[in-house]
Amino acid sequence: MSIVILGSTTCKLCGKIIQEGDEYIAFPSFVLNQTDPLWKFNNSIVHLSCLRDEPYGEVALDMLRALKESLDAKICQVCGLPIKVADDFFTFGYLTSDRSSPVFEFNFLCFHIQHIRIWSQRLNAIERFKILSGDPMWDSKFIEDTLSVLY
Amino acid sequence: MTVYRTIQYGERLDDILNEMEGLVFSNNVEYAIVRLADGTRAIVSGGFTGIQFAPGQITRLFLHIHPFGLPAQGPSPGDYQALQILGQISSWLIERGQLIKFTVFQGP
Numbered sequence: 001m002s003i004v005i006l007g008s009t010t011c012k013l014c015g016k017i018i019q020e021g022d023e024y025i026a027f028p029s030f031v032l033n034q035t036d037p038l039w040k041f042n043n044s045i046v047h048l049s050c051l052r053d054e055p056y057g058e059v060a061l062d063m064l065r066a067l068k069e070s071l072d073a074k075i076c077q078v079c080g081l082p083i084k085v086a087d088d089f090f091t092f093g094y095l096t097s098d099r100s101s102p103v104f105e106f107n108f109l110c111f112h113i114q115h116i117r118i119w120s121q122r123l124n125a126i127e128r129f130k131i132l133s134g135d136p137m138w139d140s141k142f143i144e145d146t147l148s149v150l151y
Numbered sequence: 152m153t154v155y156r157t158i159q160y161g162e163r164l165d166d167i168l169n170e171m172e173g174l175v176f177s178n179n180v181e182y183a184i185v186r187l188a189d190g191t192r193a194i195v196s197g198g199f200t201g202i203q204f205a206p207g208q209i210t211r212l213f214l215h216i217h218p219f220g221l222p223a224q225g226p227s228p229g230d231y232q233a234l235q236i237l238g239q240i241s242s243w244l245i246e247r248g249q250l251i252k253f254t255v256f257q258g259p
Binding site: 002003004005006007008009010012020025026027028029030031032042043044045064067068070071072074086089091093110142 | 229
């Protein structure tokens, strides 16, 4: 999330000031993995025209759109109902844009906390996150926290 | 920026924060407490990816809340930049229910 003050805030990519009327996007903190190609857009404010010149610009927009849709809806993956209480909410959020990653299919999934234990993919997810636990590209605390929710 | 409501003198901060956290979860957009150019304190909202202010629209950013479901990574570079633009030393951020004070260095 970002506070943008038009006429003062600068574009991370071109370094120019974002003026009133400029098309821009403010990316929230949504990327966990510092080696993810989308990391450079994490928590940054950029002109849309600058973003479109970037190799992963369109992917970043697609992933942000999907993340927003999942968080707008907050639909539990297990029961299919909307999650209405913050304390009852868990999401994997954005994990990766790499379709070959073992956790790609878990991107954006949301759950009622108490439903994770009966999620049909829980054991499969535990195994896949365990694979990542030794991977230096992933934040070990995130993997530990995620596994503790899944166990 | 959209003004959600003004804050009256004597309102309890805990009540305001509870209200804002409920709003953030329900609406999935960012909220902030600011002082508007006319001196009024207000709760304002932005979009999913942040709050946009026109030049001179606010004079102080007291606090803002990041939406649920995003990794807790603290204040963004844009948040720090906003403080510098507003001439503030510090502000508050709520992320995943945690209240965080963030500060910009003001050199001699």
